[in-house]
Amino acid sequence: MEQKENTRDKIYNFIIENYLFGDTDTELKDDESLLAKGIVDSTGILELVLYVEKTFNIKVKDEDMIPDNLDSINQIVRYINDSPHR
Amino acid sequence: MCGIAGIANGANENQISQKTLEEMISILKHRGPDECGIYKDNHAGLGHARLSIIDIKTGAQPMSNEDKSVWITFNGEIFNYPELREDLIKKGHTFKSKSDTEVVIHLYEEHGVECLQYLIGQYAFAIWDKYKKEMFLARDRLGIRPLYFTNFSGSLYFASEIKAIFTACDISREIDPKALNQIFTFWHPVSPRTAFTNIYELPPGNYLTYKNNEITIKQYWDLHYQNDMMDCSFAEASEILQEKLLESLKLQLRADVQIGYYLSGGLDSASVVALSQKLGSSNIKTFSVAFEDDEYDESSYQKILVDTLGTEHKEIRCSYEDISANFPEVIWHTEKPILRTAPAPLFLLSKLVRENNIKVVMSGDGADEVLGGYDIFKETKILEFWGKRPDSKCRPLLLKKLYPFLPAYQSQSKEYREAFFKKALDGSSDRFVSHRARWDMISKVKLLFSERIKSVINGESPEMDLSNMTPREFSNWKPINRAQYLELKYLLPEYILSSQGDRVAMAHAVECRFPFLDHRVVEFCARIPLHYKIKGLNEKYILKRLMKEYLPKKIIKRAKKPYLAPDSRSFFSNNKVPEYIYESLSEKNIKKYDYFKYKSVSHLVNKCMNKGVVGFKDNMAMVGILSTQILHKHFCDEFPRSGNVINNINVMR
Incomplete structure (x- = not known):
């Protein structure tokens, strides 16, 4: 449980820091779509993948790079936790 | 090509100051280093800094008609x-x-x-009609040459660049938060708004009259698209396009100096x-930007x-340091973020x-707007096609064909690409649908x-001015x-003709000419089938077909790559970051x-x-x-109000 909290905070902070210039005023719910909210644009996903790979020591396969896995904080956390490469 | 400036008194009874006119023209000297002149009477004054290209001997300005009742200061x-x-x-x-200026009078x-x-x-x-006591200002249809104005304290002030207006009067020098809202959405303020509060731009294709302290602005040209395109075969359209381009070039090759x-x-x-070679031009000199960064x-x-065209060629090889070292001076000229x-x-x-002693250069700018060269047009086309069958699995695959020059775009998954653009499909009733994704990203x-800025622009849509300006x-x-109209107008x-065109060329007294922007070419291309x-x-297909016999296959076949330069990399990749960057971004100054x-x-x-x-966003944010x-x-902090006045300004009588 503690691990999950930790991962969630790391992801949340990364999104705030990396896509929102550290702006904590923007309301961001854990289940909100990052694409729909315009936070991740058509090219921004690579930054997220690089971060996830480096921080959590997993390899994100090309076929995993889909919105179903990575489009909200909850989905990203789930993806990381389910990742067999960890 | 020159710098122009002037004043007209409407409700102001004071005499026009010669010194003020001299200061206005002196600060525009970079635009016209060959000679300077002013004219003034009791109600108006005109100034001119000349870059002599046509009728070098007798074309001095300001110039009048036979009885000196009509005076002109002319740029272009x-x-x-x-x-x-x-x-x-x-x-x-x-x-x-024998000048073109006298023809206008x-x-x-x-x-x-x-x-x-x-x-x-x-x-x-600007034309000053002494009898009518009316000042008449006009700007070309496409907005190639600039013109700014303000009405301050009962007088009209105008100039090719805003700095000359700031020199002439005590108007407050403030950056307009509403303009920032537009610049950080569209990359530019929406004309007549400029980056500065109370300073206006005369929009392209418009004229202004000033009489009894009243300003009237009217549009005399606009671009119109029709959903029913011209009925002509491809061969006919190609032939007419070639004729029109050659005619445009033939006229634009007119100059009493060598053209680069x-x-x-x-x-x-x-x-x-x-095409210039086809018209008989020889010994052509070409100039290019090359980059140390291979990307x-x-x-x-x-x-x-x-090698193919056999031109005498020169280039600059641009490094990160070159960009960062010159950036502050570039902003002095662009006059906008x-x-x-x-x-x-x-x-x-x-x-x-x-x-290299060249005063005039030909540029290919405008062709992408006129002939559909940019990827944003293809993007719009794909979305329209996909939107007709939103459930299609094949149609969105075309999105992969976009932006081949952007590695980050190319390496994302098909699912991501589709999910991103799917948003635009849902917004097909949006009148600015073609630009929505781009504007959202910049925003x-x-x-x-x-x-402070957020509270001023709170609730204001940057699109309001744009909506008011587009045709009914x-x-x-x-x-x-609609996408083509937004890009062209x-x-x-x-941005392109201003910050990448007139301003940075005229900073060194170089005039750019744009054969693709002859309004007859633009109007024709708006009517031919998409x-x-x-x-x-396949973008600019008609031009590619036309040029097949003149240009190497590799050039015809290569995918469109827009002109880009390294952004934040230019400022931070060097071992030695210039001092002005630390100063500009210091906690104190921010x-x-x-x-x-x-x-x-500081995070960025x-x-x-x-x-x-x-x-992308980081780069735009950093440069912005x-x-x-x-x-x-x-302009706001250290503007040189009492600038130096240059010598040898001719006073016309």
Whole structure:
């Protein structure tokens, strides 16, 4: 449980820091779509993948790079936790 | 090509000050180093800094008609002046010079403000009609030459550049938060708004009259698309396009000095060179920007063209240091915040041109807007196609074909690409659907705005001005025609022809000419069927077919790559970051100027300095913040109010 909290905070902070210039005023719910909210644009996903790979020591396969896995904080956390490469 | 300035008193009874006119023209000296002149009477004054290109001996300005009742200060070129002159002579007008400027005076005498209908060219001018006590300002149809004005304390002040207006009067020098809202959405303020409060731009294709302290602005030209395109075969359209381009070039090759050519390595500038050769031009000199950073460099294509076309070629090899070292001076010239560094290399290129004693260069700019060259048009086309069958699995696969020059776009998954663009499909009733994704992305940078700026723009849509300016039938046009209109009427004059065109070229007294922007070419291309311009997803198809016999296959076949320059990399990749960058982005100055939140700025600076993955938004934010800070310093903080007055200013009587 503690691990999950930790991962969630790391992801949340990364999104705030990396896509929102550290702006904590923007309301961001854990289940909100990052694409729909315009936070991740058509090219921004690579930054997220690089971060996830480096921080959590997993390899994100090309076929995993889909919105179903990575489009909200909850989905990203789930993806990381389910990742067999960890 | 020149710098112009002037004052007209409406409600102000004071005498026009000669010194003020001299100061206005002195600060524009870079635009016209060959000679300077002023004219004044009790109600108005005109100033002129001249770059002599046509009628070098007798074309000095300001210039008057025979009885000195009409005076003009003129910037630009009227390319069809010999034909107009001949007609006017037949009608009994006497000419004392061979210049194009004098043609405008007599044409005004003959037709009044309707004279604009007869002009083919790129121009901004002011005519003072002494008897009517009326000042008449006009700007060319596409917005190639600039013109700014303000009404301050009962007088009209105008000039080619805003700095001359700031020199002349005590108007407050403030950056307009509403303009920032627009710049950080569209990359430019929406004309007549400028980056500065109370300073206005005369929009392209408009004229202004000033009488009894009242300003009236009218549009005399606009671009119209129709959903039913011209009924002509591809062969007919090609033939007419070729005729029109050659006619445009033939007129634009008129000059009493040697003309140079910009060569980017792409199709458009190469076409201008090749078609000039077809018209008999020889010993052509070409000039290019090459980059030390391979990601931006196109010199291999430039070399192919130089070898094929046999031109005498010069280039600048632009480094990160070159861009960062010249950036503050570039902002002095752009007079607005910019979100890309691309104007800086062009500033250096015009310097090279001038060092080679060339005053006039031909450019291929405008072809992408006119003939559908940009990926945003293809994007619009794909979305329209996909939108007809939103469940199709095959149609969205076409999205992969977009932006081949952007590695980050290419390496994302198909699912992501589709999910991103799916948003636009849902917004097909949006009148600006073609640009929505781009504007939304740029707008994210506004998260960095300070509370002060946010509170001023709170609830204001940056699109309001744009909605008011577009024609009534705009919403009924096809999305791709709307996209072309937005590019041609806004991004082109407000950013490309301004920050990457006139300003950085005239900084070194170099005039750019744009054969693709003859309004007859533009109007014709707006009427031909879309699939002649973009066949499938093959952009500028009609031009490629036309140029096949003149240009190498490699140039015809290469995918469109827009002109880009390294952005934040230019400022932070060096071992030695220039001092002005630290100063501009310091906590003290960010807080003092109060446009941006310091915490976010410092966060971004750290990201750029640590050379992490810096995305589009980061790059735009970095360049936008830096240019806004520099602009404030140049114009609001340390503006040289009592500038130096140059010697040898002719006083016309």
